[in-house]
Amino acid sequence: MRRRIFIAVAGGMLAWPFSSAPQSLKRIPRLCFLTFDPGTPQSPAKRFEGFFERLRELGYVNGETITIDYLHPEGRSDRYPELASECLHRKPDIIAVTTTPGARALKDATTAIPIVMVVGDPVGTKLVASLGRPGGNITGMSQMTSGLAAKRLELLKEAVPELSRVLVLAYLVDPISPLQVQAMKEAASSLGVTLHVIDIKTADDLPVAFEAGSRVGAQGVLTTAESIFRDARARVTELAARYGLPAVYPYAAFAENGGLMAYDDLDDRDLHRSAADYVDKILKGVKPSDLPVQQPTKFQLVINLKTAKALGLILPPALLARADEVIE
Incomplete structure:
Protein backbone atom coordinates (compact mmCIF):
# COMPACT_ATOMS: atom_id res chain seq x y z
CA MET A 1 0.00 0.00 0.00
CA ARG A 2 2.75 2.42 0.96
CA ARG A 3 4.60 1.62 -2.27
CA ARG A 4 1.57 2.46 -4.39
CA ILE A 5 1.04 5.74 -2.55
CA PHE A 6 4.69 6.69 -3.03
CA ILE A 7 4.53 6.01 -6.74
CA ALA A 8 1.38 8.11 -7.10
CA VAL A 9 2.98 11.06 -5.33
CA ALA A 10 6.17 10.72 -7.33
CA GLY A 11 4.18 10.52 -10.51
CA GLY A 12 2.38 13.69 -9.56
CA MET A 13 5.67 15.40 -8.83
CA LEU A 14 7.05 14.35 -12.21
CA ALA A 15 3.92 15.24 -14.11
CA TRP A 16 3.74 18.85 -12.87
CA PRO A 17 6.93 20.27 -14.40
CA PHE A 18 6.39 18.52 -17.73
CA SER A 19 2.84 19.81 -18.09
CA SER A 20 3.86 23.41 -17.29
CA ALA A 21 7.23 23.40 -19.09
CA PRO A 22 5.93 24.74 -22.43
CA GLN A 23 4.59 27.84 -20.69
CA MET A 144 7.42 61.11 -47.93
CA THR A 145 10.83 62.75 -47.76
CA SER A 146 11.34 63.46 -51.48
CA GLY A 147 8.04 65.27 -51.94
CA LEU A 148 8.55 67.35 -48.81
CA ALA A 149 11.99 68.47 -50.04
CA ALA A 150 10.39 70.10 -53.10
CA LYS A 151 7.74 71.72 -50.89
CA ARG A 152 10.43 73.33 -48.72
CA LEU A 153 12.00 74.96 -51.77
CA GLU A 154 8.58 76.33 -52.77
CA LEU A 155 8.11 77.75 -49.26
CA LEU A 156 11.55 79.39 -49.36
CA LYS A 157 10.72 81.02 -52.69
CA GLU A 158 7.42 82.24 -51.25
CA ALA A 159 9.23 83.74 -48.26
CA VAL A 160 11.91 85.35 -50.45
CA PRO A 161 10.30 86.13 -53.84
CA GLU A 162 13.57 87.48 -55.32
CA LEU A 163 15.31 84.18 -54.53
CA SER A 164 17.38 82.92 -57.47
CA ARG A 165 20.25 80.89 -55.99
CA VAL A 166 20.02 78.38 -53.13
CA LEU A 167 22.69 76.49 -51.22
CA VAL A 168 21.63 72.85 -50.71
CA LEU A 169 23.42 70.80 -48.08
CA ALA A 170 23.05 67.10 -48.90
CA TYR A 171 24.26 63.89 -47.27
CA LEU A 172 24.61 62.01 -50.55
CA VAL A 173 25.90 58.76 -49.01
CA ASP A 174 22.32 58.15 -47.86
CA PRO A 175 20.23 56.77 -50.76
CA ILE A 176 17.34 59.06 -49.83
CA SER A 177 19.44 62.22 -50.27
CA PRO A 178 19.90 62.12 -54.09
CA LEU A 179 16.14 61.58 -54.47
CA GLN A 180 15.48 64.73 -52.45
CA VAL A 181 18.00 66.71 -54.49
CA GLN A 182 16.34 65.51 -57.70
CA ALA A 183 12.92 66.57 -56.40
CA MET A 184 14.34 70.00 -55.54
CA LYS A 185 15.88 70.34 -59.00
CA GLU A 186 12.59 69.54 -60.67
CA ALA A 187 10.86 72.20 -58.56
CA ALA A 188 13.69 74.69 -59.08
CA SER A 189 13.30 74.68 -62.85
CA SER A 190 9.74 76.00 -62.60
CA LEU A 191 10.60 78.47 -59.81
CA GLY A 192 13.49 80.11 -61.65
CA VAL A 193 15.97 79.02 -58.98
CA THR A 194 19.50 77.63 -59.38
CA LEU A 195 20.68 75.11 -56.78
CA HIS A 196 24.26 74.89 -55.54
CA VAL A 197 24.49 71.37 -54.05
CA ILE A 198 27.31 70.48 -51.66
CA ASP A 199 27.86 66.96 -50.34
CA ILE A 200 28.32 66.96 -46.55
CA LYS A 201 30.18 63.92 -45.23
CA THR A 202 30.57 65.07 -41.60
CA ALA A 203 29.41 68.07 -39.59
CA ASP A 204 32.92 69.49 -39.91
CA ASP A 205 32.20 70.13 -43.60
CA LEU A 206 29.50 72.67 -42.79
CA PRO A 207 31.61 75.87 -42.39
CA VAL A 208 33.36 75.25 -45.73
CA ALA A 209 30.01 74.58 -47.40
CA PHE A 210 28.52 77.86 -46.19
CA GLU A 211 31.62 79.73 -47.31
CA ALA A 212 31.27 78.14 -50.77
CA GLY A 213 27.61 79.15 -50.84
CA SER A 214 28.58 82.71 -50.01
CA ARG A 215 31.07 82.79 -52.89
CA VAL A 216 28.42 81.79 -55.44
CA GLY A 217 25.93 84.32 -54.08
CA ALA A 218 23.46 81.99 -52.38
CA GLN A 219 20.38 83.81 -51.07
CA GLY A 220 18.97 80.94 -49.05
CA VAL A 221 19.78 77.47 -47.76
CA LEU A 222 18.09 74.06 -47.58
CA THR A 223 19.23 70.76 -46.16
CA THR A 224 18.13 67.27 -47.07
CA ALA A 225 16.40 65.29 -44.32
CA GLU A 226 18.96 63.03 -42.67
CA SER A 227 20.06 62.46 -39.10
CA ILE A 228 23.43 64.15 -39.67
CA PHE A 229 21.70 67.52 -40.12
CA ARG A 230 19.20 67.01 -37.32
CA ASP A 231 22.04 66.21 -34.94
CA ALA A 232 24.03 69.26 -36.14
CA ARG A 233 21.04 71.64 -36.20
CA ALA A 234 22.56 74.14 -33.76
CA ARG A 235 25.63 74.44 -35.96
CA VAL A 236 23.59 74.70 -39.16
CA THR A 237 21.28 77.43 -37.84
CA GLU A 238 24.22 79.36 -36.38
CA LEU A 239 26.01 79.34 -39.73
CA ALA A 240 22.83 80.31 -41.58
CA ALA A 241 22.45 83.30 -39.22
CA ARG A 242 26.13 84.24 -39.62
CA TYR A 243 25.81 84.32 -43.41
CA GLY A 244 22.35 85.95 -43.32
CA LEU A 245 20.66 83.11 -45.20
CA PRO A 246 16.94 82.38 -44.81
CA ALA A 247 16.19 78.67 -44.69
CA VAL A 248 13.42 76.09 -44.57
CA TYR A 249 14.43 73.00 -42.61
CA PRO A 250 13.13 69.40 -42.54
CA TYR A 251 12.51 69.19 -38.78
CA ALA A 252 10.55 71.48 -36.44
CA ALA A 253 13.45 71.38 -33.98
CA PHE A 254 15.44 73.62 -36.36
CA ALA A 255 12.94 76.47 -36.02
CA GLU A 256 12.91 75.96 -32.28
CA ASN A 257 16.72 76.22 -32.47
CA GLY A 258 16.64 79.57 -34.29
CA GLY A 259 16.04 78.47 -37.87
CA LEU A 260 13.71 80.63 -39.97
CA MET A 261 11.17 77.97 -40.97
CA ALA A 262 10.61 74.23 -40.77
CA TYR A 263 8.19 72.03 -42.68
CA ASP A 264 7.77 68.39 -41.71
CA ASP A 265 5.18 65.74 -41.02
CA LEU A 266 3.12 66.15 -37.88
CA LEU A 291 0.61 45.11 -44.68
CA PRO A 292 0.62 48.22 -46.93
CA VAL A 293 3.22 50.92 -46.34
CA GLN A 294 1.64 53.84 -44.45
CA GLN A 295 2.31 57.55 -45.06
CA PRO A 296 1.80 60.69 -42.95
CA THR A 297 -1.40 62.63 -43.56
CA LYS A 298 -0.72 65.80 -41.52
CA PHE A 299 2.12 68.30 -41.90
CA GLN A 300 3.29 71.32 -39.95
CA LEU A 301 4.81 74.67 -40.87
CA VAL A 302 6.74 76.37 -38.08
CA ILE A 303 7.97 79.94 -38.50
CA ASN A 304 10.42 81.75 -36.23
CA LEU A 305 9.49 85.46 -36.41
CA LYS A 306 12.42 86.46 -34.24
CA THR A 307 14.79 85.01 -36.84
CA ALA A 308 12.87 86.68 -39.67
CA LYS A 309 13.35 90.06 -37.98
CA ALA A 310 17.06 89.37 -37.44
CA LEU A 311 17.37 88.66 -41.17
CA GLY A 312 15.44 91.82 -42.03
CA LEU A 313 12.83 89.68 -43.73
CA ILE A 314 9.14 90.61 -43.93
CA LEU A 315 7.23 87.41 -44.53
CA PRO A 316 4.06 87.47 -46.67
CA PRO A 317 0.87 87.58 -44.56
CA ALA A 318 -0.53 84.59 -46.48
CA LEU A 319 2.49 82.50 -45.47
CA LEU A 320 2.17 83.51 -41.82
CA ALA A 321 -1.54 82.69 -41.89
CA ARG A 322 -0.77 79.10 -42.95
CA ALA A 323 1.75 78.52 -40.14
CA ASP A 324 0.79 75.92 -37.57
CA GLU A 325 3.16 77.54 -35.06
CA VAL A 326 4.75 80.97 -34.95
CA ILE A 327 7.71 81.48 -32.61
CA GLU A 328 8.03 85.11 -31.44
Whole structure:
Protein backbone atom coordinates (compact mmCIF):
# COMPACT_ATOMS: atom_id res chain seq x y z
CA MET A 1 0.00 0.00 0.00
CA ARG A 2 2.75 2.42 0.96
CA ARG A 3 4.60 1.62 -2.27
CA ARG A 4 1.57 2.46 -4.39
CA ILE A 5 1.04 5.74 -2.55
CA PHE A 6 4.69 6.69 -3.03
CA ILE A 7 4.53 6.01 -6.74
CA ALA A 8 1.38 8.11 -7.10
CA VAL A 9 2.98 11.06 -5.33
CA ALA A 10 6.17 10.72 -7.33
CA GLY A 11 4.18 10.52 -10.51
CA GLY A 12 2.38 13.69 -9.56
CA MET A 13 5.67 15.40 -8.83
CA LEU A 14 7.05 14.35 -12.21
CA ALA A 15 3.92 15.24 -14.11
CA TRP A 16 3.74 18.85 -12.87
CA PRO A 17 6.93 20.27 -14.40
CA PHE A 18 6.39 18.52 -17.73
CA SER A 19 2.84 19.81 -18.09
CA SER A 20 3.86 23.41 -17.29
CA ALA A 21 7.23 23.40 -19.09
CA PRO A 22 5.93 24.74 -22.43
CA GLN A 23 4.59 27.84 -20.69
CA SER A 24 7.48 28.49 -18.33
CA LEU A 25 10.19 27.75 -20.88
CA LYS A 26 8.46 29.37 -23.87
CA ARG A 27 10.93 31.42 -25.91
CA ILE A 28 10.09 35.12 -25.93
CA PRO A 29 10.41 36.94 -29.29
CA ARG A 30 13.51 38.93 -30.15
CA LEU A 31 13.43 42.34 -31.84
CA CYS A 32 16.48 43.96 -33.40
CA PHE A 33 16.09 47.77 -33.55
CA LEU A 34 18.58 49.38 -35.96
CA THR A 35 18.87 53.16 -36.13
CA PHE A 36 21.33 56.03 -36.52
CA ASP A 37 20.52 57.56 -33.13
CA PRO A 38 22.29 56.34 -29.96
CA GLY A 39 20.14 55.01 -27.17
CA THR A 40 18.84 51.92 -25.40
CA PRO A 41 15.42 50.23 -25.18
CA GLN A 42 15.03 51.80 -21.73
CA SER A 43 16.24 55.24 -22.91
CA PRO A 44 15.76 55.51 -26.68
CA ALA A 45 16.39 58.60 -28.79
CA LYS A 46 13.49 61.01 -28.20
CA ARG A 47 11.92 60.59 -31.63
CA PHE A 48 11.51 56.84 -31.03
CA GLU A 49 9.79 57.13 -27.66
CA GLY A 50 6.41 56.57 -29.33
CA PHE A 51 7.59 53.25 -30.79
CA PHE A 52 8.79 51.84 -27.48
CA GLU A 53 5.84 53.30 -25.59
CA ARG A 54 3.41 51.57 -27.95
CA LEU A 55 5.28 48.27 -27.63
CA ARG A 56 4.80 48.42 -23.86
CA GLU A 57 1.10 49.20 -24.30
CA LEU A 58 0.83 46.08 -26.46
CA GLY A 59 2.42 44.00 -23.68
CA TYR A 60 6.01 43.83 -24.96
CA VAL A 61 8.29 44.54 -21.99
CA ASN A 62 12.02 44.26 -22.68
CA GLY A 63 13.56 41.40 -20.72
CA GLU A 64 10.17 39.94 -19.78
CA THR A 65 7.95 39.40 -22.82
CA ILE A 66 10.41 40.44 -25.54
CA THR A 67 14.16 40.85 -25.98
CA ILE A 68 15.20 44.07 -27.73
CA ASP A 69 18.65 44.69 -29.22
CA TYR A 70 19.19 48.43 -29.88
CA LEU A 71 21.95 48.83 -32.49
CA HIS A 72 23.40 52.04 -33.95
CA PRO A 73 26.54 52.81 -36.00
CA GLU A 74 28.06 55.41 -33.64
CA GLY A 75 27.92 58.06 -36.33
CA ARG A 76 29.45 55.88 -39.08
CA SER A 77 27.06 55.03 -41.91
CA ASP A 78 29.60 52.63 -43.41
CA ARG A 79 28.92 50.29 -40.47
CA TYR A 80 25.37 49.38 -41.49
CA PRO A 81 26.36 46.17 -43.35
CA GLU A 82 28.35 45.13 -40.26
CA LEU A 83 25.40 45.91 -37.98
CA ALA A 84 23.02 44.04 -40.28
CA SER A 85 25.23 40.96 -39.90
CA GLU A 86 25.36 41.44 -36.13
CA CYS A 87 21.58 41.77 -36.07
CA LEU A 88 21.12 38.49 -37.96
CA HIS A 89 23.68 36.78 -35.74
CA ARG A 90 21.39 37.45 -32.76
CA LYS A 91 18.61 35.48 -34.53
CA PRO A 92 15.80 38.02 -34.21
CA ASP A 93 12.19 37.13 -34.93
CA ILE A 94 11.64 40.60 -36.37
CA ILE A 95 13.69 43.72 -37.20
CA ALA A 96 12.78 47.42 -36.98
CA VAL A 97 14.92 49.97 -38.85
CA THR A 98 14.73 53.77 -39.09
CA THR A 99 17.36 54.65 -41.70
CA THR A 100 17.46 53.99 -45.44
CA PRO A 101 21.12 52.81 -45.45
CA GLY A 102 20.30 50.45 -42.59
CA ALA A 103 17.22 49.15 -44.40
CA ARG A 104 19.24 48.62 -47.59
CA ALA A 105 21.88 46.65 -45.68
CA LEU A 106 19.17 44.49 -44.07
CA LYS A 107 17.41 43.93 -47.40
CA ASP A 108 20.71 42.63 -48.80
CA ALA A 109 21.27 40.46 -45.72
CA THR A 110 17.93 38.63 -45.42
CA THR A 111 14.79 37.84 -47.37
CA ALA A 112 13.31 35.72 -44.58
CA ILE A 113 13.24 37.77 -41.37
CA PRO A 114 10.35 40.32 -41.30
CA ILE A 115 11.48 43.96 -41.37
CA VAL A 116 9.41 46.97 -40.26
CA MET A 117 10.90 50.26 -41.48
CA VAL A 118 10.32 53.96 -40.87
CA VAL A 119 12.23 55.61 -43.72
CA GLY A 120 11.98 58.46 -46.20
CA ASP A 121 11.08 57.02 -49.60
CA PRO A 122 10.90 53.21 -49.64
CA VAL A 123 9.63 53.04 -53.24
CA GLY A 124 12.20 55.49 -54.63
CA THR A 125 15.02 53.64 -52.90
CA LYS A 126 13.62 50.29 -54.09
CA LEU A 127 13.09 48.86 -50.63
CA VAL A 128 9.55 47.86 -51.60
CA ALA A 129 7.76 47.30 -54.89
CA SER A 130 4.92 49.70 -54.06
CA LEU A 131 3.19 51.26 -51.07
CA GLY A 132 0.02 49.21 -51.45
CA ARG A 133 1.79 45.92 -52.21
CA PRO A 134 5.26 46.07 -50.65
CA GLY A 135 6.06 42.42 -51.45
CA GLY A 136 8.84 40.42 -49.81
CA ASN A 137 9.72 40.67 -46.14
CA ILE A 138 9.70 44.47 -45.72
CA THR A 139 6.89 46.89 -44.87
CA GLY A 140 6.37 49.85 -42.56
CA MET A 141 6.10 53.62 -42.81
CA SER A 142 7.12 56.17 -45.47
CA GLN A 143 7.94 59.73 -44.38
CA MET A 144 7.42 61.11 -47.93
CA THR A 145 10.83 62.75 -47.76
CA SER A 146 11.34 63.46 -51.48
CA GLY A 147 8.04 65.27 -51.94
CA LEU A 148 8.55 67.35 -48.81
CA ALA A 149 11.99 68.47 -50.04
CA ALA A 150 10.39 70.10 -53.10
CA LYS A 151 7.74 71.72 -50.89
CA ARG A 152 10.43 73.33 -48.72
CA LEU A 153 12.00 74.96 -51.77
CA GLU A 154 8.58 76.33 -52.77
CA LEU A 155 8.11 77.75 -49.26
CA LEU A 156 11.55 79.39 -49.36
CA LYS A 157 10.72 81.02 -52.69
CA GLU A 158 7.42 82.24 -51.25
CA ALA A 159 9.23 83.74 -48.26
CA VAL A 160 11.91 85.35 -50.45
CA PRO A 161 10.30 86.13 -53.84
CA GLU A 162 13.57 87.48 -55.32
CA LEU A 163 15.31 84.18 -54.53
CA SER A 164 17.38 82.92 -57.47
CA ARG A 165 20.25 80.89 -55.99
CA VAL A 166 20.02 78.38 -53.13
CA LEU A 167 22.69 76.49 -51.22
CA VAL A 168 21.63 72.85 -50.71
CA LEU A 169 23.42 70.80 -48.08
CA ALA A 170 23.05 67.10 -48.90
CA TYR A 171 24.26 63.89 -47.27
CA LEU A 172 24.61 62.01 -50.55
CA VAL A 173 25.90 58.76 -49.01
CA ASP A 174 22.32 58.15 -47.86
CA PRO A 175 20.23 56.77 -50.76
CA ILE A 176 17.34 59.06 -49.83
CA SER A 177 19.44 62.22 -50.27
CA PRO A 178 19.90 62.12 -54.09
CA LEU A 179 16.14 61.58 -54.47
CA GLN A 180 15.48 64.73 -52.45
CA VAL A 181 18.00 66.71 -54.49
CA GLN A 182 16.34 65.51 -57.70
CA ALA A 183 12.92 66.57 -56.40
CA MET A 184 14.34 70.00 -55.54
CA LYS A 185 15.88 70.34 -59.00
CA GLU A 186 12.59 69.54 -60.67
CA ALA A 187 10.86 72.20 -58.56
CA ALA A 188 13.69 74.69 -59.08
CA SER A 189 13.30 74.68 -62.85
CA SER A 190 9.74 76.00 -62.60
CA LEU A 191 10.60 78.47 -59.81
CA GLY A 192 13.49 80.11 -61.65
CA VAL A 193 15.97 79.02 -58.98
CA THR A 194 19.50 77.63 -59.38
CA LEU A 195 20.68 75.11 -56.78
CA HIS A 196 24.26 74.89 -55.54
CA VAL A 197 24.49 71.37 -54.05
CA ILE A 198 27.31 70.48 -51.66
CA ASP A 199 27.86 66.96 -50.34
CA ILE A 200 28.32 66.96 -46.55
CA LYS A 201 30.18 63.92 -45.23
CA THR A 202 30.57 65.07 -41.60
CA ALA A 203 29.41 68.07 -39.59
CA ASP A 204 32.92 69.49 -39.91
CA ASP A 205 32.20 70.13 -43.60
CA LEU A 206 29.50 72.67 -42.79
CA PRO A 207 31.61 75.87 -42.39
CA VAL A 208 33.36 75.25 -45.73
CA ALA A 209 30.01 74.58 -47.40
CA PHE A 210 28.52 77.86 -46.19
CA GLU A 211 31.62 79.73 -47.31
CA ALA A 212 31.27 78.14 -50.77
CA GLY A 213 27.61 79.15 -50.84
CA SER A 214 28.58 82.71 -50.01
CA ARG A 215 31.07 82.79 -52.89
CA VAL A 216 28.42 81.79 -55.44
CA GLY A 217 25.93 84.32 -54.08
CA ALA A 218 23.46 81.99 -52.38
CA GLN A 219 20.38 83.81 -51.07
CA GLY A 220 18.97 80.94 -49.05
CA VAL A 221 19.78 77.47 -47.76
CA LEU A 222 18.09 74.06 -47.58
CA THR A 223 19.23 70.76 -46.16
CA THR A 224 18.13 67.27 -47.07
CA ALA A 225 16.40 65.29 -44.32
CA GLU A 226 18.96 63.03 -42.67
CA SER A 227 20.06 62.46 -39.10
CA ILE A 228 23.43 64.15 -39.67
CA PHE A 229 21.70 67.52 -40.12
CA ARG A 230 19.20 67.01 -37.32
CA ASP A 231 22.04 66.21 -34.94
CA ALA A 232 24.03 69.26 -36.14
CA ARG A 233 21.04 71.64 -36.20
CA ALA A 234 22.56 74.14 -33.76
CA ARG A 235 25.63 74.44 -35.96
CA VAL A 236 23.59 74.70 -39.16
CA THR A 237 21.28 77.43 -37.84
CA GLU A 238 24.22 79.36 -36.38
CA LEU A 239 26.01 79.34 -39.73
CA ALA A 240 22.83 80.31 -41.58
CA ALA A 241 22.45 83.30 -39.22
CA ARG A 242 26.13 84.24 -39.62
CA TYR A 243 25.81 84.32 -43.41
CA GLY A 244 22.35 85.95 -43.32
CA LEU A 245 20.66 83.11 -45.20
CA PRO A 246 16.94 82.38 -44.81
CA ALA A 247 16.19 78.67 -44.69
CA VAL A 248 13.42 76.09 -44.57
CA TYR A 249 14.43 73.00 -42.61
CA PRO A 250 13.13 69.40 -42.54
CA TYR A 251 12.51 69.19 -38.78
CA ALA A 252 10.55 71.48 -36.44
CA ALA A 253 13.45 71.38 -33.98
CA PHE A 254 15.44 73.62 -36.36
CA ALA A 255 12.94 76.47 -36.02
CA GLU A 256 12.91 75.96 -32.28
CA ASN A 257 16.72 76.22 -32.47
CA GLY A 258 16.64 79.57 -34.29
CA GLY A 259 16.04 78.47 -37.87
CA LEU A 260 13.71 80.63 -39.97
CA MET A 261 11.17 77.97 -40.97
CA ALA A 262 10.61 74.23 -40.77
CA TYR A 263 8.19 72.03 -42.68
CA ASP A 264 7.77 68.39 -41.71
CA ASP A 265 5.18 65.74 -41.02
CA LEU A 266 3.12 66.15 -37.88
CA ASP A 267 2.54 62.41 -37.70
CA ASP A 268 6.12 61.38 -36.92
CA ARG A 269 5.29 60.09 -33.43
CA ASP A 270 2.16 58.38 -34.77
CA LEU A 271 4.18 56.77 -37.57
CA HIS A 272 6.55 55.25 -35.03
CA ARG A 273 3.62 54.05 -32.92
CA SER A 274 2.12 52.49 -36.05
CA ALA A 275 5.44 50.76 -36.69
CA ALA A 276 5.10 49.13 -33.26
CA ASP A 277 1.59 47.99 -34.24
CA TYR A 278 3.08 46.36 -37.34
CA VAL A 279 5.66 44.58 -35.18
CA ASP A 280 2.82 43.21 -33.05
CA LYS A 281 0.79 42.07 -36.06
CA ILE A 282 3.74 40.31 -37.66
CA LEU A 283 4.72 38.56 -34.43
CA LYS A 284 1.12 37.31 -34.29
CA GLY A 285 1.36 35.81 -37.76
CA VAL A 286 0.54 38.49 -40.34
CA LYS A 287 2.87 38.52 -43.37
CA PRO A 288 4.78 41.78 -44.06
CA SER A 289 3.66 41.60 -47.70
CA ASP A 290 0.04 41.83 -46.53
CA LEU A 291 0.61 45.11 -44.68
CA PRO A 292 0.62 48.22 -46.93
CA VAL A 293 3.22 50.92 -46.34
CA GLN A 294 1.64 53.84 -44.45
CA GLN A 295 2.31 57.55 -45.06
CA PRO A 296 1.80 60.69 -42.95
CA THR A 297 -1.40 62.63 -43.56
CA LYS A 298 -0.72 65.80 -41.52
CA PHE A 299 2.12 68.30 -41.90
CA GLN A 300 3.29 71.32 -39.95
CA LEU A 301 4.81 74.67 -40.87
CA VAL A 302 6.74 76.37 -38.08
CA ILE A 303 7.97 79.94 -38.50
CA ASN A 304 10.42 81.75 -36.23
CA LEU A 305 9.49 85.46 -36.41
CA LYS A 306 12.42 86.46 -34.24
CA THR A 307 14.79 85.01 -36.84
CA ALA A 308 12.87 86.68 -39.67
CA LYS A 309 13.35 90.06 -37.98
CA ALA A 310 17.06 89.37 -37.44
CA LEU A 311 17.37 88.66 -41.17
CA GLY A 312 15.44 91.82 -42.03
CA LEU A 313 12.83 89.68 -43.73
CA ILE A 314 9.14 90.61 -43.93
CA LEU A 315 7.23 87.41 -44.53
CA PRO A 316 4.06 87.47 -46.67
CA PRO A 317 0.87 87.58 -44.56
CA ALA A 318 -0.53 84.59 -46.48
CA LEU A 319 2.49 82.50 -45.47
CA LEU A 320 2.17 83.51 -41.82
CA ALA A 321 -1.54 82.69 -41.89
CA ARG A 322 -0.77 79.10 -42.95
CA ALA A 323 1.75 78.52 -40.14
CA ASP A 324 0.79 75.92 -37.57
CA GLU A 325 3.16 77.54 -35.06
CA VAL A 326 4.75 80.97 -34.95
CA ILE A 327 7.71 81.48 -32.61
CA GLU A 328 8.03 85.11 -31.44
